[in-house]
Amino acid sequence: MLDKEVQTQVIVVGAGNAALSAAVAARERGADVVVLEKAPRQHRGGNSALTVHMRFPYDGMADLTPLLSGVSSADLRRMTDRVGRYTRADYYDDIMTVTEGKSDPELAEVLVAEAASAVRWMSSYGHTWIPTYTNPVSANVVSFNGGGYGLQEQWFRTTGKLxxxxxxxxxxxxxxxxxxxxxTGVRTKTTQGYCNFRGKAVVLACGSFESNPEMRARHLGRSWQNVKLRGVPYNTGDGLTMAMESGALPYGSWSSCHASPQDLNRPAFDVPGPDIRGDFWSRYSYPFGIMVNLNGHRFIDEGETWRGLTYAKIGRAILAQPQGIAFQIFDRKHRQMEVIRGYEEATGFKANTLENLARQLGILDIAGFLYTVGEFNTAIQPGEFNPFRLDGKSAIGITPPRSNWALPIDTPPFEGFPVVCGMTFTFGGLRITPEAQVVHTLGHPIPGLYAAGEMVGGLWHGNYPSGAGMMAGTVFGRISGTNAAEEALQNNK
Ligand SMILES: Cc1cc2nc3c(=O)[nH]c(=O)nc-3n(C[C@H](O)[C@H](O)[C@H](O)COP(=O)(O)OP(=O)(O)OC[C@H]3O[C@@H](n4cnc5c(N)ncnc54)[C@H](O)[C@@H]3O)c2cc1C
Incomplete structure (x- = not known):
């Protein structure tokens, strides 16, 4: 039996945010478009459907208000009092700071320059946002209405209409x-057998290799082989592998990834669905308490800077601890000040003494833990604690030091939460031009091949600013779809 053949103009691989941005942009230019998705329909949306927000520059409420939906005028007033500006320069600086200057400047510049216009473009397709300024955040003051799931469902409605x-x-x-x-096309395996989709241009937007234990072990190191995923099991690096088989140049940081603190009991992966909250298992209040390992030792500056600029590298730090586990420790003051957020169903323990808490958590060196807490408390400098700004309330003369939000852990009840590393996505990808064309190892763009989303290499190295993955997905998705359509239509003449 012959393989099935489908003829079209632009083929988009994947159905996450980057892919659907590409598909819509290509259709907008007048091309016929098909989208190929590995997951079954009920689990569609990729990691994008598990997200919260995207990072874009704004010049105050005038830029944000048109994006919002269902917000009361009282909320709008409160938001106006709290929200300032987040400029392109701030965005670019954040990218370069967290990546220690290693982000590809040309790609970072495109991301920063195109982000606000891409958000307005999304808004023109019915996407809406809600305020999140009440959380201690640096830039992501609004989130997707209905979360990443709502965002993806809106994209699917749009693709249907188009x-x-x-x-x-x-x-x-x-x-x-x-x-x-x-x-000239993509070969696929479907539940009905093999099918060749033939067209004039292909956009690869099928994620990175985070769900592939063999590739993780090969590129990130053996300790990553059995790590828990935060997202979908489908992103096994297929697009990267097939592009490199066609001569594509690997680019960026193949030995680093985005990985964050997750509940000890989180499942091995998540798939999107109407009742799945992507951040349900995330344990992101660590900047306000302390984090210790099984020996009771601190191992990072928990309050180095905004959480959104540190969390992506903290999974790696946790994985490097004995047995790959850590404990987040808080006291009554943290509860009273409401800085322990999203822990309603967290795996956790409570006790009236630090010793009892350590015992319940299974910390091996209890005396060491008590010493760590005592030393931390004594090292705290005077100053006002304020979770809404980098308050400089530090602890000095200890290793590691503490830069912000240092409060003594001395008021019962004490609480402790065991956390592990959760893999989000890998940073290594393909080299693309600013026009999102995939570059050949010989240096020229490969005719008919584009990439977007987590398949793009070069933007992230060792760390990442929260919200930038989704934003890069839309920016380069939109660019790749537009250019793929133009190439396809040109070749059709
Ligand atoms: C729990 C969680 C929360 C997150 N929160 C945020 C956030 O708030 N803000 C933010 O910016 N980023 C966030 N991220 C990161 C964000 O998800 C990614 O940056 C973004 O989704 C990447 O988009 P993408 O389209 O490249 O990949 P995806 O959305 O993962 O889409 C890739 C798609 O390709 C499909 N696919 C894979 N292989 C194949 C194949 N061989 N053939 C066909 N299809 C294939 C997959 O099934 C999937 O649907 C979060 C990630 C997770 C896991």
């Missing part, structure tokens, strides 16, 4: 070429 067909249970397994090595 006549873009989405093929579920359809895994891309290889790229098709012509004799001059232009990309």
């Amino acid at each position: 006549g873009i067909s989405v093929h579920y249970d359809t895994s891309a397994i290889g790229l098709l070429h012509d004799s001059r090595d232009s990309i």
